[in-house]
Amino acid sequence: MLLPGQHTPPAGYIDSGTIFNQPFILSFIHLLHPNPATMIAGYSVLVFCAFLAIKASAQTCPSRPGYQWIKQGCRVDIHRSMTLLFDDRINFDDTDPNYLNGLVCRCMDAAITNGRSWFAIESLGMCFTKAGVISSHFSTFPLDPADNCYGPVLQKSNITYNGIPCVGSQFRAYFYNIQVPLASPPIEEPLFSPLEEPLLEEPLLCSKKADIAFYVDVSGSIGQNNLERVIAYILKFLDRFDFAQDKTRVAVVEYDVVPHTKLTLLGSGLASISDIREIVASQIRFSGKSTRTDLALKNAQNLFQREQRSGVPKTLVIITDGRSWYDDTLLNGAIAGIKALGVKTLAVAVGDDSMLELERLQSICETLDNVIKLGEYENLLASADTTLNKLVQTACVL
Numbered sequence: 001m002l003l004p005g006q007h008t009p010p011a012g013y014i015d016s017g018t019i020f021n022q023p024f025i026l027s028f029i030h031l032l033h034p035n036p037a038t039m040i041a042g043y044s045v046l047v048f049c050a051f052l053a054i055k056a057s058a059q060t061c062p063s064r065p066g067y068q069w070i071k072q073g074c075r076v077d078i079h080r081s082m083t084l085l086f087d088d089r090i091n092f093d094d095t096d097p098n099y100l101n102g103l104v105c106r107c108m109d110a111a112i113t114n115g116r117s118w119f120a121i122e123s124l125g126m127c128f129t130k131a132g133v134i135s136s137h138f139s140t141f142p143l144d145p146a147d148n149c150y151g152p153v154l155q156k157s158n159i160t161y162n163g164i165p166c167v168g169s170q171f172r173a174y175f176y177n178i179q180v181p182l183a184s185p186p187i188e189e190p191l192f193s194p195l196e197e198p199l200l201e202e203p204l205l206c207s208k209k210a211d212i213a214f215y216v217d218v219s220g221s222i223g224q225n226n227l228e229r230v231i232a233y234i235l236k237f238l239d240r241f242d243f244a245q246d247k248t249r250v251a252v253v254e255y256d257v258v259p260h261t262k263l264t265l266l267g268s269g270l271a272s273i274s275d276i277r278e279i280v281a282s283q284i285r286f287s288g289k290s291t292r293t294d295l296a297l298k299n300a301q302n303l304f305q306r307e308q309r310s311g312v313p314k315t316l317v318i319i320t321d322g323r324s325w326y327d328d329t330l331l332n333g334a335i336a337g338i339k340a341l342g343v344k345t346l347a348v349a350v351g352d353d354s355m356l357e358l359e360r361l362q363s364i365c366e367t368l369d370n371v372i373k374l375g376e377y378e379n380l381l382a383s384a385d386t387t388l389n390k391l392v393q394t395a396c397v398l
Contacts, residue, residue, distance in 0.1 A: 049100075049166040061105030066181025069108050069165075072118075072134065073143035076172045085110040088125025094167070103127075104165040108178055120173040121166075134177045136382035140232055143175070204389045206396030207242045209312045211265055213251035213300055216284055217320035219291040220256075226350075226377040227286045230319055233348075233380050233388075234280050240392050243273045251303055252280055256289035257325075259299040265307040293324040297334035297364065304341050314343040315395040318364070321350045321377075323357055335364055344394055348372045348387065350380065370394070 059068045085107065093099045107127035111119040118134040121127055130137060168174045214234055218227060234252075241248040249268040253261045262283045268276060300316050308314055316338065338345060345365045349356045352375065361371050372387050374380060380387075 082128035255296040294331035
């Protein structure tokens, strides 16, 4: 079965007819429906769970004493951007509850070995993981409704009961968090159960006047998925400010080899917050081209020069992931011009030090204290509470 608009199945796809023709599935269908052919035509299995009840101790694994897997739920297709830890398609056996429990334990073990705090399993035994805490992943990619996590041959209690292992089917992955034993050091960051939330910094809010310009690198090294994280990050930033009565104005400019203005400071002052959010969400687009940060800075200088308000703090925020082509004369002139206008410049720099050109960023931002450095884009939303507070402190005189 293909999703709407999909013409070819992805790697690892198993046709629903193949699933339903397995003898153990057919036997359950006969028990649940008098006309198996009608039922098979109308449904596909979305998640496999062990059919036999397993004791709650199945949440623990012999290879990792004290660690527990905590079931979260399922989501369709998003897991394909994750890291594949292993592929067990040769050995996959969804008829054996002991195999399914072992599969979940092996996937948890592989995730911990790789310094990860959660994992997901797709049908046929494909184990995935990703950096960051699971709550930050779900804030960008929410779980599907629980009713989408089970097919006609499964009991819903198997999906929600934490002692029964589940794996996804077809395009869907089933997600697990890892709970660490109290005596163990954290494997990547402090972990928590679904009933607990990590301690977060108190969010700083700004009710004063501020002029802020976001310059977003949309060049080829970013990628569409990472750009979506940047957009979500900017939307979180907007939640911290008061746009009523012309208090806060925000400009939004994307840049690659040239800057493309999506919203000016003056335009922001005439727009509602819903209009601003819509522009950020829909008009920042991945280009795949090269990067010219010097031209972006010159554009920012001109923007603030034209549209600044007397006595209002001015902040330039650059979000980028690495190297850029520069004309040194143009770059140095723009840096000097921005500084002369009293604009504070911050950079959110994503990537390893060898790609970030930290000396250049230090020159642009005056000091590395104004450079928020993150190892990868997955950390952008996970660390948002902390990094946004720093941006608010700079952009708003609290």
